Amino acid sequence: xxxxxxxxxxxxxxxxxxxxxxxxxxxxxxxxxxxxxxxxxxxxxxxxxxxxxxxxxxxxxxxxxxxxxxxxxxxxxxxxxxxxxxxxxxxxxxxxxxxxxxxxxxxxxxxxxxxxxxxxxxxxxxxxxxxxxxxxxxxxxxxxxxxxxxxxxxxxxxxxxxxxxxxxxxxxxxxxxxxxxxxxxxxxxxxxxxxxxxxxxxxxxxxxxxxxxxxxxxxxxxxxxxxxxxxxxxxxxxxxxxxxxxxxxxxxxxxxxxxxxxxxxxxxxxxxxxxxxxxxxxxxxxxxxxxxxxxxxxxxxxxxxxxxxxxxxxxxxxxxxxxxxxxxxxxxxxxxxxxxxxxxxxxxxxxxxxxxxxxxxxxxxxxxxxxxxxxxxxxxxxxxxxxxxxxxxxxxxxxxxxxxxxxxxxxxxxxxxxxxxxxxxxxxxxxxxxxxxxxx
Amino acid sequence: xxxxxxxxxxxxxxxxxxxxxxxxxxxxxxxxxxxxxxxxxxxxxxxxxxxxxxxxxxxxxxxxxxxxxxxxxxxxxxxxxxxxxxxxxxxxxxxxxxxxxxxxxxxxxxxxxxxxxx
Numbered sequence: 001x002x003x004x005x006x007x008x009x010x011x012x013x014x015x016x017x018x019x020x021x022x023x024x025x026x027x028x029x030x031x032x033x034x035x036x037x038x039x040x041x042x043x044x045x046x047x048x049x050x051x052x053x054x055x056x057x058x059x060x061x062x063x064x065x066x067x068x069x070x071x072x073x074x075x076x077x078x079x080x081x082x083x084x085x086x087x088x089x090x091x092x093x094x095x096x097x098x099x100x101x102x103x104x105x106x107x108x109x110x111x112x113x114x115x116x117x118x119x120x121x122x123x124x125x126x127x128x129x130x131x132x133x134x135x136x137x138x139x140x141x142x143x144x145x146x147x148x149x150x151x152x153x154x155x156x157x158x159x160x161x162x163x164x165x166x167x168x169x170x171x172x173x174x175x176x177x178x179x180x181x182x183x184x185x186x187x188x189x190x191x192x193x194x195x196x197x198x199x200x201x202x203x204x205x206x207x208x209x210x211x212x213x214x215x216x217x218x219x220x221x222x223x224x225x226x227x228x229x230x231x232x233x234x235x236x237x238x239x240x241x242x243x244x245x246x247x248x249x250x251x252x253x254x255x256x257x258x259x260x261x262x263x264x265x266x267x268x269x270x271x272x273x274x275x276x277x278x279x280x281x282x283x284x285x286x287x288x289x290x291x292x293x294x295x296x297x298x299x300x301x302x303x304x305x306x307x308x309x310x311x312x313x314x315x316x317x318x319x320x321x322x323x324x325x326x327x328x329x330x331x332x333x334x335x336x337x338x339x340x341x342x343x344x345x346x347x348x349x350x351x352x353x354x355x356x357x358x359x360x361x362x363x364x365x366x367x368x369x370x371x372x373x374x375x376x377x378x379x380x381x382x383x384x385x386x387x388x389x390x391x392x393x394x395x396x397x398x399x400x401x402x403x404x405x406x407x408x409x410x411x412x413x414x415x416x417x418x419x420x421x422x423x424x425x426x427x428x429x430x431x432x433x434x435x436x437x438x439x440x
Numbered sequence: 441x442x443x444x445x446x447x448x449x450x451x452x453x454x455x456x457x458x459x460x461x462x463x464x465x466x467x468x469x470x471x472x473x474x475x476x477x478x479x480x481x482x483x484x485x486x487x488x489x490x491x492x493x494x495x496x497x498x499x500x501x502x503x504x505x506x507x508x509x510x511x512x513x514x515x516x517x518x519x520x521x522x523x524x525x526x527x528x529x530x531x532x533x534x535x536x537x538x539x540x541x542x543x544x545x546x547x548x549x550x551x552x553x554x555x556x557x558x
Contacts (some may be wrong), residue, residue: 073544077496099542154465155490155543157519221520313545334550336474413504413532432474433532435504435552 003311005076008068010307015061016144019114020173021180022055023140026121027133029181029208030188034127043191045199050187052122059115066111067381069150070094070104079098103149144176145169151310152231160230167226170219178216178256179299182292185209189289194278202285206272210265217258224251231314243312247276250305257298260291270411333437335416337430344418344430348379352437353408360393360401360418370428375401376419379434382412411438464490464519464541471553480528480555484510484535487519496540497522504532530556 032052034044074085074094085091095101117136121128128136148154148168156164185205187344192202228238230248232373238244266371271284332350337344343363348356358377374394380388386409393401408414420428457466470485471477484501494516501510501523521537536550 076546077493077540077544079546093495098493098540098544100544150544155541155545157489157491161491293532335552433552433554435532435534437506 005069005072005311006304006307008065008072009310010304012062012065012069013063013147013306014303015058015297016147017172017176017180017303018183019055019058019062019180020140020144020176021178021182022051022058022116022184023118023121023136024177024212025181025184025209026051026128027137027184028212029205031127031133032208033188033201033204039288040197040201043197043201047188048122049368051184052118054184054187055118055122059118062111066104066107070101073100098155099149103146103154107143107146107385110139110146110171111414113139114143117320133411135274140176141173144172144180147172152314153227156230161269163226164230167223167230171227174219174223178213178220179295179302181209182299184295185291186292186296189285189292189403192282192285192289194282196278199278199281199285203272203281206269206285206288210269213261213265217261220254224254243314246305246309246312250302253298253301253305257295257302260298264288264291264335307366325377333434335432335434337416337418337432342420342428342430346416346418346432346434348406348408348416348434348436351435353356353411353439356406356408358393358403358406360403361399362401362418362420369399369421370422372401372420372422376421377401378415378417378419379401379406379408379419381410383410383412388415388417400415408436411436443474462558464492464539464545464547466539466549466551467519468539469535469551473551474512474553476554481525483522483524485492486537488521488541489518490541490543491519491522492516493523493540493542496546497521497538499535499537501525502534502536503528509533526556528555 002436010226030047034047035042036041057117071082071085074091075082076405077094077098077100078090080090085094093101095105114136117132119140121136128267146169148165148171151168153164153168188205189202192198212389231236232241232244232247234435267286268288272288274281331351332347332349334348335346337346345361345363347359350356358379359374360377362372362375364370372395375393376390377393378388378390380386389406391403391406393403395401412435414436416432416434418430422428445506452556465488466473467487467489469487471481484499486499495512497514497516499510499521500508500515502510509526511526512519516522521539531553532552534547534552538546538548540546
């Protein structure tokens with residue numbers, strides 16, 4: 001949680017969804033609602049002013065958080081402190097030569113386009129043309145969807161390289177259309193007065209938002225399932241890893257939001273539709289405004305989780321756990337010993353002269369954990385005639401075998417021997433060289 | 441709402457084992473991780489589980505004494521890294537890789553292979 005990238009990501013996602021959601025709201029909800037209410041100029045100006053504030057603050061936040069995200073990512077990519085990315089052309093290399101950087105350049109251009117289309121669409125004097133509205137919609141969808149290339153969806157190969165980003169693009173656009181548009185909806189509902197024009201506008205806005213919400217929730221469900229498939233892959237990975245559990249919390253909060261939305265749709269909307277009874281409709285509208293605010297807060301929680309998820313390794317890694325595919329700890333000596341009867345991954349940490357700790361993971365040839373009764377671990381020094389050290393390994397709760405306090409006396413090509421007792425007197429002996437570095 | 445919850449539950453029950461992974465991990469290498477070769481290879485090639493960013497990915501090969509035995513800059517494209525080797529004799533060689541996946545995450549690791557009858 002102390003990683004500033006978590007907060008920056010969450011802020012950028014939130015600002016992007018509100019900006020794109022406001023565009024959807026203007027075109028699909030606010031403008032038709034104004035027309036239905038007889039184009040009441042004062043009402044339209046009041047709502048447009050609120051929308052303009054939302055949009056300009058949102059756009060400013062996307063620029064600030066986007067810049068911070070770029071700097072933090074460049075720092076991580078170049079493995080330099082944050083101050084170091086401003087020199088030596090690091091920022092330009094990231095922008096010009098990486099997928100993330102290219103995505104940021106495209107998003108910067110989209111932010112400029114959006115600013116122009118918003119300025120035209122939110123003009124106080126006139127109603128935006130169909131052309132401006134279409135351009136606003138397309139650039140808003142592209143602005144939200146292009147965030148897919150800033151995260152885990154960008155990395156796939158083969159069919160995943162197409163399906164995962166596509167699902168993520170749809171997920172982001174749908175999130176903008178629902179969660180992002182909830183913010184301007186809440187503001188619009190706050191401006192409602194008991195006057196007929198105002199009530200008609202609120203009714204139209206609510207009905208249209210319901211339709212947009214249903215389509216968005218359906219899209220979020222399907223695209224979310226595809227994303228979950230790619231990033232978690234199995235039920236054990238969902239419940240057995242930090243990533244999976246956070247994803248489950250996100251899904252639970254999402255389902256609470258869907259429950260509130262369903263209550264709004266089934267209970268409150270029918271009361272709002274019946275504007276003959278202004279008092280009932282107004283009370284329902286106030287309830288709706290409160291519920292929309294609750295959904296906005298729940299949406300913010302979801303985005304905070306999204307901020308964290310992007311910085312964690314996806315759960316799929318745990319499901320496909322195999323150390324020789326994974327990062328070996330810095331400074332460790334690692335050897336993968338492969339035979340048809342079984343395999344061992346031996347990690348000696350630190351892999352240099354001194355006292356070290358060894359971890360041995362045993363596998364069958366098809367990467368299933370190998371059931372061993374006992375494991376004896378031997379390390380023989382490179383110098384001829386030296387005495388090898390032989391130790392019994394202890395199995396930990398994770399199934400790996402551990403040996404503490406191994407004395408590594410000299411650098412060079414040592415020989416590691418893992419003697420695995422498989423059953424009554426049945427042994428599997430795995431042997432290989434392992435390089436031990438000189439003392440630092 | 442109830443229908444929606446039932447659909448969601450069913451979809452989650454339907455989640456079986458996926459077949460994908462994220463972050464660039466070493467999928468396989470030539471020479472194979474931990475393998476012994478009769479003669480030294482001319483290059484080391486590594487295949488990763490994701491596409492890489494060439495600007496921030498690297499690989500180097502060292503001998504038992506820690507001296508570089510690769511020819512310098514690696515050729516990196518899509519999910520593959522290739523690096524040429526100098527003429528080397530029998531011994532154990534360590535390949536250290538540093539990969540930046542296009543999903544912006546960094547991974548690194550190392551493995552050894554052996555040349556000659558060790």
